[in-house]
Structures are given as structure tokens and as C-alpha cells.
Amino acid sequence: MFKKTIFTLTAMALSATAFAASAADQVAVFAGGCFWSMQKAFDHVPGVVKTRAGFMGxxxxNPTYEEVVTETTGHVESVEVTYDPAKVSYDQLLQTFWHHTDPTNPNGVICDYGSSYxxxxxxxxxxxxxxAVASNQAVGQQLHKPIATLIVKSTATGLPFYPASDYHQHFWKTHAAHYDAYYLGCGRGPALHKLWGDLADS
Structure with a gap:
């Protein structure tokens, strides 16, 4: 009975610790064109706990992918990033975002055109x-170009994030051949290197 009680108390303590760790996690949302590519970028960042591809704005x-691509919903393809701020800072996430997209085009990103991109x-x-505002200004100075990226206070406007279907989650991994064909056909890699140089790999 004594051993069982110790085991129970220990399990409760571990559960409380796990809950405390998860409670410290924070959330950020970025829209950088095709959410397949943006999710892949954040999936590789140490300190990122999880990501979800979806729609926002x-x-x-509860829009579907098919509805969003009609460009009538007002949503943009986005990635919700849950991260541990003790392991990765919001500023670092901003750098990942910038270096994996083209923020200079108000009509889309590279080969993906339309308001949803x-x-x-x-x-x-x-x-x-x-x-985010400071980073936006710094990127404009760095690239010597106007930055088209919108910065939205989602809590003030009450904008929710809507996850996409399972088919689109971590698409770069679950449908690798399809994603690679898209990535090569889009020319996303060369375009990002032209814009960012070696920073596109960071």
C-alpha cells in the first residue's frame, strides 16, 4: 500500500510538471504563401513544440481548402506555431518566417498568386x-524594398485560426514526392536564394 501511494504521488507530480511545461508554451501564427513550405520551415526549428497548417484572417x-483557394473567404494560408520560449525566441521565429518567404509581393509569394497567399x-x-513591427521595418531596410506583409493584432480583432484538413498537415513529409514536385516546379528555392542569399538556409 505504501509503495502504491508513493507511485501515485510521483505520477501526479510528473503530470503536474508536464502540465506546467505545456502551459508555458506560446503560440504564433505566420502566413508566408504556401502553408506546406512554411510548415516545413518551422517543423525544423529547435524549440518548436508543434505546428498546424490552416487559415486565418x-x-x-471553418473554411475548407477548396473554399479558401476561390479567393472569396478573406483567409490566408497560415501556420500556427506552438513554441517553448525558453528554447526559441519570438524574434528567432520571425527570422525563420522572413527567410522562407518573399514579403515584398502584395499579391502572393513566388509562384502562388492570389489573396490567400x-x-x-x-x-x-x-x-x-x-x-513584429520592428522586424518588418528592419527587413524593409535590409532588402531596400517596400514590405507588403500585414501585421494583425489577432486578439484585438477576434480572429480565430482554423486548421486545415489532415491531408495538408506536414505535407512535405506525408506526401514527399508531391511536395518536392511542387517545390521544384514553383522555383521557390532559387527565388528565396535570390532574395535572401545564404540566409534562406538559416
């Missing part, structure tokens, strides 16, 4: 907003 509730940063608190 529009007026249609616009670049955007959806912030969840004042600190994220201030950092």
Missing part, C-alpha cells in the same frame, strides 16, 4: 506586435 467560419503576421499580445 477571413470572414468565413499574401504574407501576414498574426500577433497574440503587445510584445509580439511590437517585435
Amino acid at each position: 477571413g470572414h468565413v467560419k 499574401r504574407t501576414a503576421i498574426f500577433t497574440y499580445n503587445d510584445d509580439q506586435y511590437v517585435r
